[in-house]
Amino acid sequence: MLDMKLLRSNLEEVKQKLQHRGEDLNDLDKFAEWDEKRRNYITETEQLKAKRNEVSKEIAMLKKEKQDADDKIKEMREVGDRIKEIDQELREVEEKLQELLFSIPNIPHESVPIGESEDDNVEIRKWGEVPQFDFEHKPHWDVATELDILDFERAGKVTGSRFVFYKGLGARLERALINFMMDLHADEHGYEEMLPPYIVNRASMTGTGQLPKFEEDAFKLEDWEYFLVPTAEVPVTNYYREEILNVDQLPAKFTAYSSSFRSEAGSAGRDTRGLIRQHQFNKVELVQFVKPEESYDKLEELTGHAEKVLQLLELPYRVLKMCTADLGFTAAKKYDLEVWMPSNDTYREISSCSNFEDFQARRAGIRFRREAKGKPEYVHTINGSGLAVGRTVAAILEHYQQADGSVKVPEVLVPYMGGKTVITK
């Protein structure tokens, strides 16, 4: 959510900054009208309320002295009716205004490249060598199915498409990766570990920006105003919803493992095979609540924390700076980490690191105070995957496969795999 005061004073400038996002902004023109209406209603109703409060005190006095107050009571009854009318109008215009505010995306940071599509994202660095294989190379789903460590078919029977069973050392590998990532972020990168609820309420989904606009992307529980989390970002960011933090709590850094659930509405037919696009996947998330002046430095730092996972796993990747058209609704700036995926012969997204500035904080009411009596200010929130675990497994299976069909265990994972150095049949 954007600052209403900013919209009030610089509407044209905001529109200009948003124009490269490729979003429909026609409603923005209504802002000035509704905002003015709202303020007029407020002024009017508050004046009447002041009057009512005043006269009510007089009525109390009169009654105490056993005097007649019928005239004043009658007058106030009319005032009360009028207040009700105006409040109703006010409520209606505020609803429209809020709907509008919730539909406006975040303003891109000045360092974000202007672009029309994902083709305009800018590669800013590359790490590692793209591998050459001297044997017939297989996609990860074939590697895994032959080793009997992933079972897509039975998952289709038990649940449906885009679900999977991990088995044996496959399940162990997923668990090893989760532990490895969590340990790295908790012990080396200074994040506090968190295990959040997998189900959240509507207010939380609204706080981080999934709702109201993207409800079709989420799994909603029937008969409940509850949603399966699409990412641990939602519960962890909302941990401090409607709170005022002390400045010495910042930066607050949390790393959380959770399963993530996405309906994948609109991506029918894409990545139908393998682990790349599942309705349920595991993810280790990094979330930071920071002071506004630090958020861009912290974004670089957090992105580095995610990159460190790929480096330790020795998986080649590149970092993309997302352009205005590919920022998503909530981010002011975003880096994607893409791992080389041999079966696709291209890089595939494995992490997304974003600075939301105060966009989420304003929606979720997360503030901090610099001094004991200072005015509360909105924090900045940043987060990133560190990493998407399923896609990491896919990358490992493809990069570490050997000619005989076995898969070597990356060195850093060996202790997490009970000492096993290779996955064989």
Add this chain to the structure above:
RNA sequence: GGAGAGCUGUCCGAGUGGUCGAAGGAGCACGAUUGGAAAUCGUGUGUGCGGUCAACGCCGUACCGAGGGUUCAAAUCCCUCGCUCUCCGCCA
């Protein structure tokens, strides 16, 4: 699932229709006192919105779990919902 109790400011806690943004206490901040500290005394100590101001601020309004209702007037009465606690049942 059944029965009951509760939800008030940073915290504890009083308040069952009028002068209550809310007693009292604790905490915290500042000042006095002190060589320094403790103790003591004094002052202050929420947020949103609207208005006003160069600014400190000031004025108005709203907020006592959330939302609705009754009333001239609601922390206080009524309804719905949420959460917490206790007992019973069930259960990993």
